[in-house]
Amino acid sequence: MTFEQVPFGTNSFAENPEPRVPCVLLLDVSSSMAGEPIAELNAGLVGYKDELAADSLAAKRVEVAIVTFGERVETVCDFTTAEQFFPPTLQANGYTPMGAAINQAIDMVTQRKQVYRSNGILFYRPWIFLITDGAPTDAWQTAAERVKQGESAKAFSFFSVGTAEANFDILKQLSVREPLKLKGVRFRDLFNWLSNSQQSVSRSTPGEEVKLENPVTPSGWASV
Amino acid sequence: MRLFDPQGRPVELGDEIGAGGEGTVYEVRGNAHLVAxxxxxQPSPEKAAKLSAMVAAQANGIATMAAWPSDTLCSRPNGPVSGILMPRVRDHEEIHNLYSPAHRKLKYADKDWVFLVHTAMNCATAFEALHSLGCVIGDVNQGNVLVSKQGTVFLIDCDSFQFSANGRVMPCEVGVVHFTPPELQGKSFRSVTRTPNHDNFGLAVLVFHLLFMGRHPFAGRFLGSGEMPVERAVSEFRFAYGRSAAALQMERPPWTLAVGDLAPTVQNLFERAFVRGSEAGGRPTAREWREHLSALKGRLSSCPNDRGHRFESVLSQCPWCRLVQAGAPNFFASITIAATGTGTFQFTLDVGPLWNAIANVPRPSTFFGRMPYAIPRPITPTPLPPLEPAPGMRKYVGWVASTTTVLALATALILPFVAYLATTVAVVFLVWWLGMYVMSPIWSEARRRSAAVRRNRAELAKVQAQWTSSAKEFDQEFQQELARLTQAREQVRQLRGDYQGELQNLERDSYQRQKNQYLQSVFISDHKIEKIGEGRKATLESAGIETAFDVTDARVARIPGFGPTLTASLLAWRRTVEARFQFNSNLGIPAVERQTLNFRFAQRQSQLETLLRNGEHRLRAVHHRARERMLALTGEIIEKELSVMQAEADAELAIDRKWT
Structure with a gap:
C-alpha cells in the first residue's frame, strides 16, 4: 500500500478526475526585464488566472506550472489547477539561463505525465510556453535537441515568444514552431490569448491539434 | 432587433445573453420563457429544412427537457430562416459541475449520491424523450447537458442534433471523443449516420461520470507498455472497471468506486454498454437506464457512520467509508458540513476507537530491541587440503641450527672464535629453517584462513552497524508519525473548548454590540440628569455628546466648564442607563457568523478525522517496512556470524598444524 498526502479541492485527482491540460510557463526574469516589462508580465499572470478560474471547466482541467530563469532556474509554482493557482509576483534579477530552464520544464512535463498515468487521469498534450527578452547565457544546444525530439514524438508542444530585444536566431533554433515576436510589452494580451487557447483545448479532444486563434494579426499581440 | 416568425408576426429581441461560434442568443421581449x-x-437550405422539421416534430413536454426549437425566425417576413426560438433555461449548471466532486461540494454542497443517481435517471429520461422524436443527439458532452438544483436535466444545442427532414438525414457534424463510441472513433462525423445505439454509449458514459465521482470509464491505469490515450482505450473497448479489465491490461484508478459496489443488474448495464460487441446494437437503451436507475434510487441504504453516505443496499459495508479508510477523501463531506446549520455544533468524532487502533500498532523497537546473534553450535572445520609433506631436509637444517646454537652457547666464554663461527652458522640455518616453515603450504593455508576470519568479522561489523542505524531510523520515523497523531488527538480533544471559546468571543462581541446600540438610543435630551440643565445639555450636544454612549470620561473632560463634579454626575447617569440594559440572547450571534464558525470547526474535525483514520495505516506501513528490513538484516547478521565462526574454526585447524 502506498501513501500520499491528500491534496485539496481541484488539485486532488480523486475529487477532480477531469482530463488535464498541463502547461509550463517558462518565464525570463533576467535583470533586463526590470521595470515595466516585469510589471506587465505580473499583471498578465493575474489576468490569466482570473480568466481561467472564471471558466469552471477550464478551472478544473488546465494545470499551470511556472519556471523562471534569471539569477537561477526556479520552479516558482509546481503544477496546480487554474482554480488553485495563485499568481506569484516575479522580480527581475540576474542572467538568462534559458537552456537549463528548458531542460527543467521538459523534466517536469515528463514526470507529470507519469503522475497522470498512475492516477488514471486523461491528459492533453502538454504545453511549454517560453517568454524571453534576451538570449540564453548558458548552453542551450542540448535543450534545443530535446525540444525537437519532444515535438516529433508529440510529447509536448513548445511555443516561444520573444520581445523585440530577444535573439530570434537562437529562438528559431530552439523551437520547431515559428517564434512569435511580442509587440511592445503586451503581456496581458498574450496571457489573454493563452487562456482563451487553453479554454478551447480543454474542450477539445485529447491528442488532437486544436486550431488556435492566430495572434499574428494587425490587432493581435504578436508578429513573426 | 426585430425578426419575424413563419406567420410573418414580428418578434422583438431584447438583450444579448450569450454568443458562441455559430450564433448569438437574445432575450425575447415580452416572453420570459423563450430566447432567440x-x-x-445564413443557414443552408438543408439546415433550414431541418430546423423547420424539428419545430413541426416538437412534442408536449419536450420544452422542459431540451432547448428544442419552438419556431423558426426570419429577418424579413417570409424570408429564409435566420434563427430559431427556443425555451429559456435558468439556474442550471453544466453537468461537470455536478459530477466533479470538487465542484459539487461547492455548488451542490448538500447533494448526496441519491441526487446523482436521480440526475442520471433524468438524463436517461431526456435521452428517451429525444429518441422517441426520432432524433439522435450525436454530440453528447459535458457542456450541453445542464442540471438544475432539483436534478432535472436540460439538453442544449438541439439544432446540432441529427434529425431527418423530407426523408433526408441531417447529420450531427460534431462530437467529443470522450463520449464517442468505439465504432465512431477517428471517423468524420459528417459522413456517418448516428443511431440511438451511439447515443446510448454517450449516455452510459454520462451515467458513469455521475455515479463514479467524475471518472471516465475508460481512464484507468494501463499496465502494458506505450501510451494509452482515451481514443485508443475507447476504440479498443478497454473498460477499466469491467470484468475483463485485467485481460485488457487495465486497472481501475486508486480511490474509485468499483462496479462491484453496484447491484449486478446495474453492473450488467455498464458491461453491455462498454464491452466489445456492444457496437452491434446491444447497449442499454435510455429507457432501460431510466428503469434501472429508478430502481437503484429506491433501494439505497444510509450509512450509520456518515449521514452523507448512501449506497446499494446489497452491500454489507458502506463503500464510501471503505474509500475514506483507504485514504481517499470523503466524497460527501460537504453534506455533513452543510447540515451543521446555525445551531450549536455537535462534535461527533469519537477518538477512542481510532486511537485504540493506532495504539495497537507495536513500536518497531519492541521486536528489534536487541542485536540478534547466532547461537553457537559445533562447527566442523573445513578439512585442510592435501598438503605436500615437509621436505626431509628441514629436519637436518633444524638439527644443524640447534646443534650450532648449543655449540655457540657452550663455547661462548672459552673459545670465542669457535663461538663466533657457530653463531654465524646457527643464524644462517635458523633463518633457513624458519623460512622453510613460513613458505610451507600449511603456513600459507593458515594465512589464507586468518584473512578470511578478518574479512568475515569486518563484514559482520558492517551489517551490525546497518542494523543499529536502521533500527534507530525506523524507530524515529515511527515516533515522529506517532507524535503527529498524538498532536492530532490533542487537537480533537481541544476542539470543543476552542469552539466554546470562539463562541464566547462572538457572544461577548454581540453583547457589546447590543449594549452599544442600546446606549446610542438613550438621548441625554430625554433625561433629567442631576446638575445638568438645558444649557449644559446644549453645550454637550454641540460637542457631539448626545447619547449615553458618548458619555465617557475622556470626552466629557475635554469640554470647557465640565469639571469633576459635572463629569461624575454624567458618568453616574450613564451607569444607571447601563444597568437597565438587558441582553437579548435571541438576537445573540448573527446566523452567518455562527454558521461560519460551525463550518470552520466541521472542516477541522473532518481533517483531523482523516488524519487519525489514516494513522493506523501509516504506522502499520512503517512497522511493516521496518519488519521486512530488520528481518532481512537479522538474517544477514546470523549468516555472517556463522561465517565468522566457521572461518575461526577453519583458521584454528590450520594454525594448530603450523608447527607440525
Whole structure:
C-alpha cells in the first residue's frame, strides 16, 4: 500500500478526475526585464488566472506550472489547477539561463505525465510556453535537441515568444514552431490569448491539434 | 432587433445573453420563457429544412427537457430562416459541475449520491424523450447537458442534433471523443449516420461520470507498455472497471468506486454498454437506464457512520467509508458540513476507537530491541587440503641450527672464535629453517584462513552497524508519525473548548454590540440628569455628546466648564442607563457568523478525522517496512556470524598444524 498526502479541492485527482491540460510557463526574469516589462508580465499572470478560474471547466482541467530563469532556474509554482493557482509576483534579477530552464520544464512535463498515468487521469498534450527578452547565457544546444525530439514524438508542444530585444536566431533554433515576436510589452494580451487557447483545448479532444486563434494579426499581440 | 416568425408576426429581441461560434442568443421581449438564437451566417437550405422539421416534430413536454426549437425566425417576413426560438433555461449548471466532486461540494454542497443517481435517471429520461422524436443527439458532452438544483436535466444545442427532414438525414457534424463510441472513433462525423445505439454509449458514459465521482470509464491505469490515450482505450473497448479489465491490461484508478459496489443488474448495464460487441446494437437503451436507475434510487441504504453516505443496499459495508479508510477523501463531506446549520455544533468524532487502533500498532523497537546473534553450535572445520609433506631436509637444517646454537652457547666464554663461527652458522640455518616453515603450504593455508576470519568479522561489523542505524531510523520515523497523531488527538480533544471559546468571543462581541446600540438610543435630551440643565445639555450636544454612549470620561473632560463634579454626575447617569440594559440572547450571534464558525470547526474535525483514520495505516506501513528490513538484516547478521565462526574454526585447524 502506498501513501500520499491528500491534496485539496481541484488539485486532488480523486475529487477532480477531469482530463488535464498541463502547461509550463517558462518565464525570463533576467535583470533586463526590470521595470515595466516585469510589471506587465505580473499583471498578465493575474489576468490569466482570473480568466481561467472564471471558466469552471477550464478551472478544473488546465494545470499551470511556472519556471523562471534569471539569477537561477526556479520552479516558482509546481503544477496546480487554474482554480488553485495563485499568481506569484516575479522580480527581475540576474542572467538568462534559458537552456537549463528548458531542460527543467521538459523534466517536469515528463514526470507529470507519469503522475497522470498512475492516477488514471486523461491528459492533453502538454504545453511549454517560453517568454524571453534576451538570449540564453548558458548552453542551450542540448535543450534545443530535446525540444525537437519532444515535438516529433508529440510529447509536448513548445511555443516561444520573444520581445523585440530577444535573439530570434537562437529562438528559431530552439523551437520547431515559428517564434512569435511580442509587440511592445503586451503581456496581458498574450496571457489573454493563452487562456482563451487553453479554454478551447480543454474542450477539445485529447491528442488532437486544436486550431488556435492566430495572434499574428494587425490587432493581435504578436508578429513573426 | 426585430425578426419575424413563419406567420410573418414580428418578434422583438431584447438583450444579448450569450454568443458562441455559430450564433448569438437574445432575450425575447415580452416572453420570459423563450430566447432567440440568430445564426452568424445564413443557414443552408438543408439546415433550414431541418430546423423547420424539428419545430413541426416538437412534442408536449419536450420544452422542459431540451432547448428544442419552438419556431423558426426570419429577418424579413417570409424570408429564409435566420434563427430559431427556443425555451429559456435558468439556474442550471453544466453537468461537470455536478459530477466533479470538487465542484459539487461547492455548488451542490448538500447533494448526496441519491441526487446523482436521480440526475442520471433524468438524463436517461431526456435521452428517451429525444429518441422517441426520432432524433439522435450525436454530440453528447459535458457542456450541453445542464442540471438544475432539483436534478432535472436540460439538453442544449438541439439544432446540432441529427434529425431527418423530407426523408433526408441531417447529420450531427460534431462530437467529443470522450463520449464517442468505439465504432465512431477517428471517423468524420459528417459522413456517418448516428443511431440511438451511439447515443446510448454517450449516455452510459454520462451515467458513469455521475455515479463514479467524475471518472471516465475508460481512464484507468494501463499496465502494458506505450501510451494509452482515451481514443485508443475507447476504440479498443478497454473498460477499466469491467470484468475483463485485467485481460485488457487495465486497472481501475486508486480511490474509485468499483462496479462491484453496484447491484449486478446495474453492473450488467455498464458491461453491455462498454464491452466489445456492444457496437452491434446491444447497449442499454435510455429507457432501460431510466428503469434501472429508478430502481437503484429506491433501494439505497444510509450509512450509520456518515449521514452523507448512501449506497446499494446489497452491500454489507458502506463503500464510501471503505474509500475514506483507504485514504481517499470523503466524497460527501460537504453534506455533513452543510447540515451543521446555525445551531450549536455537535462534535461527533469519537477518538477512542481510532486511537485504540493506532495504539495497537507495536513500536518497531519492541521486536528489534536487541542485536540478534547466532547461537553457537559445533562447527566442523573445513578439512585442510592435501598438503605436500615437509621436505626431509628441514629436519637436518633444524638439527644443524640447534646443534650450532648449543655449540655457540657452550663455547661462548672459552673459545670465542669457535663461538663466533657457530653463531654465524646457527643464524644462517635458523633463518633457513624458519623460512622453510613460513613458505610451507600449511603456513600459507593458515594465512589464507586468518584473512578470511578478518574479512568475515569486518563484514559482520558492517551489517551490525546497518542494523543499529536502521533500527534507530525506523524507530524515529515511527515516533515522529506517532507524535503527529498524538498532536492530532490533542487537537480533537481541544476542539470543543476552542469552539466554546470562539463562541464566547462572538457572544461577548454581540453583547457589546447590543449594549452599544442600546446606549446610542438613550438621548441625554430625554433625561433629567442631576446638575445638568438645558444649557449644559446644549453645550454637550454641540460637542457631539448626545447619547449615553458618548458619555465617557475622556470626552466629557475635554469640554470647557465640565469639571469633576459635572463629569461624575454624567458618568453616574450613564451607569444607571447601563444597568437597565438587558441582553437579548435571541438576537445573540448573527446566523452567518455562527454558521461560519460551525463550518470552520466541521472542516477541522473532518481533517483531523482523516488524519487519525489514516494513522493506523501509516504506522502499520512503517512497522511493516521496518519488519521486512530488520528481518532481512537479522538474517544477514546470523549468516555472517556463522561465517565468522566457521572461518575461526577453519583458521584454528590450520594454525594448530603450523608447527607440525
Amino acid at each position: 438564437k440568430t445564426y452568424k451566417s
